[in-house]
Amino acid sequence: MKLKFFMQKVIPAVLWVILIFLLSAVPGGDYPPAVFDYGIIAHLVEFFVLGYLLARALGGYSFKNLCLSLVICLLYALSDEFHQAFVPYRSVSMVDWLVDVFGSTAGIFVYYKRNLPWRRDPSTPNNSQGRSG
Numbered sequence: 001m002k003l004k005f006f007m008q009k010v011i012p013a014v015l016w017v018i019l020i021f022l023l024s025a026v027p028g029g030d031y032p033p034a035v036f037d038y039g040i041i042a043h044l045v046e047f048f049v050l051g052y053l054l055a056r057a058l059g060g061y062s063f064k065n066l067c068l069s070l071v072i073c074l075l076y077a078l079s080d081e082f083h084q085a086f087v088p089y090r091s092v093s094m095v096d097w098l099v100d101v102f103g104s105t106a107g108i109f110v111y112y113k114r115n116l117p118w119r120r121d122p123s124t125p126n127n128s129q130g131r132s133g
Contacts, residue, residue, distance in 0.1 A: 026087070048107040051108040056111055081093065
């Protein structure tokens with residue numbers, strides 16, 4: 001593995017995982033009061049970014065990498081909910097996990113949609129027209 005690839009692709013995903021863990025460790029009573037429950041939005045955004053970064057770190061446009069990115073995100077979301085069971089004023093929530101799953105899936109989808117092989121390769125004849133057929 002080249003150092004440049006590691007620094008540009010893998011390290012951001014690892015740092016994001018650490019950030020999610022640290023945010024999950026904040027006791028529920030320490031969050032500022034809000035007019036609405038921004039926890040759902042936070043879960044959605046956190047795992048959208050994680051899905052995108054993991055898909056980017058695994059690289060390549062393949063079904064295998066897409067599935068691997070999704071499995072890693074789903075397992076991490078599950079471990080995040082488990083971790084919250086031990087944090088004061090936090091609890092395990094199936095709704096949060098489902099939002100994490102949705103956010104991860106959306107992030108992976110956006111990564112792959114933005115990096116389709118025919119969009120990246122300027123030598124492809126239909127590159128400017130998008131997907132043919």
